[in-house]
Amino acid sequence: MEDEVDRLVAAWRRERPDLDVEPLEVLSRVSRLARHLDRARRLAFAEHNLEPWEFDVLTALRRAGTPYQLSPGQLLTQTLVTSGTMTNRIDRLAKKGLVERLPDPSDRRGVLVRLTDEGRDRADQALAGLLDQERAILAELSRAQRGELAGLLRQLTAPFDNIPG
Amino acid sequence: MEDEVDRLVAAWRRERPDLDVEPLEVLSRVSRLARHLDRARRLAFAEHNLEPWEFDVLTALRRAGTPYQLSPGQLLTQTLVTSGTMTNRIDRLAKKGLVERLPDPSDRRGVLVRLTDEGRDRADQALAGLLDQERAILAELSRAQRGELAGLLRQLTAPFDNIPG
DNA sequence: ATCAATTTTCTTGACGTCGAGATATGTGGG
DNA sequence: CCCACATATCTCGACGTCAAGAAAATTGAT
Numbered sequence: 279m280e281d282e283v284d285r286l287v288a289a290w291r292r293e294r295p296d297l298d299v300e301p302l303e304v305l306s307r308v309s310r311l312a313r314h315l316d317r318a319r320r321l322a323f324a325e326h327n328l329e330p331w332e333f334d335v336l337t338a339l340r341r342a343g344t345p346y347q348l349s350p351g352q353l354l355t356q357t358l359v360t361s362g363t364m365t366n367r368i369d370r371l372a373k374k375g376l377v378e379r380l381p382d383p384s385d386r387r388g389v390l391v392r393l394t395d396e397g398r399d400r401a402d403q404a405l406a407g408l409l410d411q412e413r414a415i416l417a418e419l420s421r422a423q424r425g426e427l428a429g430l431l432r433q434l435t436a437p438f439d440n441i442p443g
Numbered sequence: 444m445e446d447e448v449d450r451l452v453a454a455w456r457r458e459r460p461d462l463d464v465e466p467l468e469v470l471s472r473v474s475r476l477a478r479h480l481d482r483a484r485r486l487a488f489a490e491h492n493l494e495p496w497e498f499d500v501l502t503a504l505r506r507a508g509t510p511y512q513l514s515p516g517q518l519l520t521q522t523l524v525t526s527g528t529m530t531n532r533i534d535r536l537a538k539k540g541l542v543e544r545l546p547d548p549s550d551r552r553g554v555l556v557r558l559t560d561e562g563r564d565r566a567d568q569a570l571a572g573l574l575d576q577e578r579a580i581l582a583e584l585s586r587a588q589r590g591e592l593a594g595l596l597r598q599l600t601a602p603f604d605n606i607p608g
Numbered sequence: 609a610t611c612a613a614t615t616t617t618c619t620t621g622a623c624g625t626c627g628a629g630a631t632a633t634g635t636g637g638g
Numbered sequence: 639c640c641c642a643c644a645t646a647t648c649t650c651g652a653c654g655t656c657a658a659g660a661a662a663a664t665t666g667a668t
Contacts, residue, residue, distance in 0.1 A: 279601040289506040290570075297570070301577035304589055305480060307596035312477030313523060314603040315470060331624080341454040351646060358478060363625050365648055387633040387646045405455075405462070412466035418598045424469055430592045431472040433583045436444040438479040496654085516616060528655055530618055552616045552663040 283307050315415075322411045326404045333408075335367055336376060336401035339393040346393035349382065353391065376400060448472050480580075487576045491569045496522075498573075500532050501541060501566035504558040511558035514547065518556065541565060 283306045290299045319330050328336075338356045339346050348356075350364050357364070368391055371377040376397035382388030393401070416424055448471045455464045484495050493501075503521045504511050513521075515529050522529070533556055536542045541562035547553030558566070581589055 279597070279605065281597050281601040282604040283597070283600065286506070289508075293506055293508055294567070294570070297574065299574065300589070301574055301581055303593040304581060304596065305577050307593065307600050308473055309477050309480055311596060311600050311603070312474050314600070315474055341451070341458055343454075343458055349646080350648090360626055361647065362627075362649075366624070382646095385634075385646080387631095389647070402459070405459070409462065409464065409466055412470050415599065415602075416466055416469060418602065419595065423595055423598075424465070427592070427595045428468040428472065430584065430588055430595070431469065431476060432444070432446050432448070433588075434580065435448065435472050435476050435479070436446040437580075437583065438476070439447040440444065514616080515618090525656055526617065527619075527657075531654075547616095550616080550664075552661095554617070 281307070282310060318411060318415070319408060322407050323404055325407060326400060328400060328404050331367060332371060332376070333401070333404050335364075335371060336393065336397050337405060339377065339391065340398060340401040340405075346398060347380070347390045349388055349390055351388075371397070446472070447475060483576060483580070484573065487572050488569055490572060491565060493565060493569050496532060497536060497541070498566070498569050500529075500536060501558065501562050502570060504542065504556065505563060505566040505570075511563060512545070512555045514553055514555055516553075536562070 283303065286306060287299055287302055290297065290302070316330065319333075323330060323333055334357050335353060338353055339348055342348050350361070350368060353368075354361060354364050359367075368377060368379065372379060375394055377391050377393055380390045380392055382390050419427065448468065451471060452464055452467055455462065455467070481495065484498075488495060488498055499522050500518060503518055504513055507513050515526070515533060518533075519526060519529050524532075533542060533544065537544060540559055542556050542558055545555045545557055547555050584592065
């Protein structure tokens with residue numbers, strides 16, 4: 279089955295036959311697939327009245343385990359957004375009653391963000407919904423193919439994740 | 444080599460041992476890699492004084508071939524943005540002299556966006572730079588692995604690209 | 609011809625993010 | 639002690655995107 283990147287690559291080969299556009303075969307597919315996934319995620323979360331950014335913050339706290347609390351700084355590094363953005367997100371989540379701000383007992387500059395019971399439940403429900411949807415998307419591939427794909431992708435992500443970048 | 448998704452999956456398995464989180468092994472890597480690629484692209488384009496969104500529009504026109512012109516509607520479907528966004532982008536590119544708006548001779552509602560000579564040169568230079576950078580990222584993989592990865596990704600993107608989504 | 613439905617592009621207002629800087633607290637050398 | 643520097647979080651203004659809808663032209667059925 280042909281996809282949009284096949285058409286894109288064919289167009290470049292026609293217009294710029296002097297260039298080697300093979301890298302696009304992999305990386306343009308990664309970018310486009312991510313874009314499609316964003317839209318699909320937005321739909322899946324809408325059933326739980328959550329925005330993708332809310333899910334990202336709530337699940338970061340959920341993964342931390344009891345007592346489900348992290349500093350804003352830790353949330354920054356996990357979600358790859360800037361501090362201004364995170365302040366705004368915490369404000370809105372707190373207003374919805376999904377998280378609460380607590381003073382950090384060991385550092386008076388600091389704050390701890392803790393998941394409320396409702397926040398934890400919402401995160402758990404949304405995760406289950408997301409996984410169902412992702413399974414449907416991945417049904418195109420056999421289990422062995424999924425494993426292979428995960429391994430190849432890991433080789434590309436590891437340098438970004440391990441070198442300070 | 445371990446990556447951030449390995450850590451993320453391990454955390455979920457600890458916190459939610461009841462859930463099958465295998466889908467994340469593939470799709471979280473796709474999303475995270477796309478995010479890293481966005482940052483890398485931004486850096487590569489900065490050397491040519493282009494923003495990623497400018498590149499997207501200019502190269503869509505470039506790929507169309509002479510006379511390098513498309514309607515705003517055609518640009519929408521290629522770049523996956525909304526019409527308000529595209530109007531804004533065309534305005535700014537026109538102000539920079541990289542594209543120009545022409546009336547569509549066959550439909551008086553319509554407009555054609557045409558690449559200027561400078562726009563074409565800038566697009567060509569930026570593409571060469573992008574490909575260099577992408578080749579460096581993909582150097583982690585052998586040619587055979589890149590082909591395999593491209594094929595597996597195509598199976599996932601094809602349904603999105605071919606079913607009206 | 610006429611009119612409703614469709615298509616194409618642009619306008620507008622709300623929203624979320626970023627980046628730079630402000631404020632407050634903590635840390636270590638002299 | 640004191641001061642410079644580092645760290646943690648928040649504030650604020652600019653910017654790009656989106657969604658909804660307005661304006662203008664085309665199409666097709668009657």
